[in-house]
Amino acid sequence: TPISEAILPAASYSGVLSVSKRDLLSRLEISEHLANRTAPSLPFAYEKYLAHLNAAKKLEASISAGTWVGKKPTGTDMIELFTSRSMWFDSYRPNFSKVHEYPSMVTWLEDGASAPKNIDAWGVEKTKYTFKDLVEFLANSGHLSDDDTKGRSKELKDKKGKGKARKVSAESEETQGKVVEKKSKKKVRKT
Numbered sequence: 001t002p003i004s005e006a007i008l009p010a011a012s013y014s015g016v017l018s019v020s021k022r023d024l025l026s027r028l029e030i031s032e033h034l035a036n037r038t039a040p041s042l043p044f045a046y047e048k049y050l051a052h053l054n055a056a057k058k059l060e061a062s063i064s065a066g067t068w069v070g071k072k073p074t075g076t077d078m079i080e081l082f083t084s085r086s087m088w089f090d091s092y093r094p095n096f097s098k099v100h101e102y103p104s105m106v107t108w109l110e111d112g113a114s115a116p117k118n119i120d121a122w123g124v125e126k127t128k129y130t131f132k133d134l135v136e137f138l139a140n141s142g143h144l145s146d147d148d149t150k151g152r153s154k155e156l157k158d159k160k161g162k163g164k165a166r167k168v169s170a171e172s173e174e175t176q177g178k179v180v181e182k183k184s185k186k187k188v189r190k191t
Contacts, residue, residue, distance in 0.1 A: 021035065029058065031051075034047065034082055045083075045096075049092050049093075051082065052079065055081070091131040098138050099138070104121050
């Protein structure tokens, strides 16, 4: 079953859709399953991105034709039908707007019957692909490096802590190194 035809239970939505969001989805002819805010696969995230672009065009056409009734939704209102603002600006827009340069990746993201195999689209076989992989794919002109993927996994395992704590720990190590360097430079200057 294609993603767009999937029926998701109400429990899979993060929070209850407000009446205004439900109304906006209906007026712009957006399938409610696209309002699912759980962590999506890349193909589902891409479907949401395309639905947003299509909805924005419908909204502008309706406003131009004078058929839109009521207050015009803001850009944030439109984004938050599909994902959070930060996810949109950090991941969706900067990456999906560039993916059109790689037709096999577009086909893979559209997840249709003619989609290429993972190895053909990405250049590396993995069980799951994330936005981090897509960023690397775009930075490497359309391929993932098998060595980089293994090295990155090992590097993350070697560091202690999770997420922000690991980042703060790494930053404090760098800062301590800089302080030591500065102190040693001062001592050299005094001598």
